[in-house]
Amino acid sequence: MLQQTQQAGVAQMQQKAQKTVLVVDDEAIIRDLCMRALRDYHTVEAANGEEALRVYEQGGIDVVLTDVMMPRVDGIELLKALKEREPTIVVIIMTGYADKDLILKALKEDADDFITKPLNLMQLRTAVDKALDKKALKEEIANLKNLDRFKTNFLSLISHKFRTPITSISLFLQNLAAGVYDPSQETNREYAGLIYDEACYLGTLVTDLLTFSHMMDTGEALKLEPCDLPTIIALALAKAKERTDRLHINVECELQPMEEILLDREKFSFALQQVIDNAFKFSKQSGQVRVAMEQTTQNCRIEIEDTGIGIPQGELPKVFEKFYQVDADRTGQIRGFGLGLFYAREFVRMHGGSITLDSAVDSGTKVVITVPRRPGASS
Numbered sequence: 045m046l047q048q049t050q051q052a053g054v055a056q057m058q059q060k061a062q063k064t065v066l067v068v069d070d071e072a073i074i075r076d077l078c079m080r081a082l083r084d085y086h087t088v089e090a091a092n093g094e095e096a097l098r099v100y101e102q103g104g105i106d107v108v109l110t111d112v113m114m115p116r117v118d119g120i121e122l123l124k125a126l127k128e129r130e131p132t133i134v135v136i137i138m139t140g141y142a143d144k145d146l147i148l149k150a151l152k153e154d155a156d157d158f159i160t161k162p163l164n165l166m167q168l169r170t171a172v173d174k175a176l177d178k179k180a181l182k183e184e185i186a187n188l189k190n191l192d193r194f195k196t197n198f199l200s201l202i203s204h205k206f207r208t209p210i211t212s213i214s215l216f217l218q219n220l221a222a223g224v225y226d227p228s229q230e231t232n233r234e235y236a237g238l239i240y241d242e243a244c245y246l247g248t249l250v251t252d253l254l255t256f257s258h259m260m261d262t263g264e265a266l267k268l269e270p271c272d273l274p275t276i277i278a279l280a281l282a283k284a285k286e287r288t289d290r291l292h293i294n295v296e297c298e299l300q301p302m303e304e305i306l307l308d309r310e311k312f313s314f315a316l317q318q319v320i321d322n323a324f325k326f327s328k329q330s331g332q333v334r335v336a337m338e339q340t341t342q343n344c345r346i347e348i349e350d351t352g353i354g355i356p357q358g359e360l361p362k363v364f365e366k367f368y369q370v371d372a373d374r375t376g377q378i379r380g381f382g383l384g385l386f387y388a389r390e391f392v393r394m395h396g397g398s399i400t401l402d403s404a405v406d407s408g409t410k411v412v413i414t415v416p417r418r419p420g421a422s423s
Contacts, residue, residue, distance in 0.1 A: 159171055318384035
């Protein structure tokens with residue numbers, strides 16, 4: 045019995061050690077006290093909100109513990125920015141001010157908990173434990189509730205995506221059989237070409253469905269192998285250019301040689317391909333797609349930027365949700381299932397990395413993927 049209790053305690057400590065807490069305060073002594081109190085977790089620190097956002101974008105942060113009154117970007121601004129990037133991120137506010145308006149403002153921005161100064165270290169540990177438990181429970185409940193909705197929406201989306209090309213092909217063949225079309229006439233040959241394109245599109249949909257059915261098991265362990273990241277990026281760009289019908293897009297590629305890093309080649313290539321494909325898909329007939337990569341001693345950062353149609357600010361928190369599409373009315377003008385970015389984020393996170401997106405209508409979109417150069421390395 046004692047051995048089982050000890051094993052459970054060790055397992056709990058290991059689970060905590062896998063969670064990363066970002067401590068944000070402009071006073072070094074407060075950061076140090078918090079990090080000591082949270083020694084069971086992996087902790088990183090930042091001296092202000094601006095620095096905290098840079099640390100967060102490197103990936104792997106589960107909880108943010110932040111002061112309110114800080115220079116540059118304060119705690120409330122940091123809270124808002126983090127929730128916009130990742131609605132499920134846990135943010136705990138530390139404050140020495142029992143200001144009702146401040147608390148209401150933080151609650152409005154979806155703060156998860158509050159801790160008053162001077163700090164009670166036991167309360168601090170409890171708050172972080174409770175916040176993570178709450179997050180896990182909310183995610184589990186949401187997954188259960190969404191399961192049936194997922195099936196229904198998926199079947200509805202598939203039927204919609206297949207209906208348009210099937211209807212077009214069916215009508216053309218009916219008219220051809222009835223003698224309405226003469227295959228020898230130029231105009232009707234054009235119609236035949238359009239129908240051929242629709243048939244090819246159906247083939248693409250089937251391929252995408254098979255790909256997603258293969259990729260949906262995100263719980264499968266990563267199959268890590270040494271990979272040359274610039275080569276993976278170049279291959280993804282080549283595939284995207286081959287598939288696009290936008291022939292006048294200028295492609296700017298800024299890659300640098302680097303040592304191989306351990307990646308699951310299939311999953312990471314899939315994630316990168318979804319982002320690069322979107323950069324082409326949502327570009328106008330003439331525009332620019334820029335892909336750049338830079339590296340630090342710990343991370344690789346990939347930027348994919350386009351000058352396309354962009355995304356409204358209010359829609360940005362939704363872009364990584366299942367079935368989200370810029371073509372919100374499902375007119376069929378933007379073709380796809382709305383699953384690519386969802387799985388792209390899942391696979392990047394499995395590597396200990398992060399993926400963020402910034403966009404504005406008619407000004408284009410910028411996606412940043414950050415992945416550690418060594419699996420399990422601190423960001």
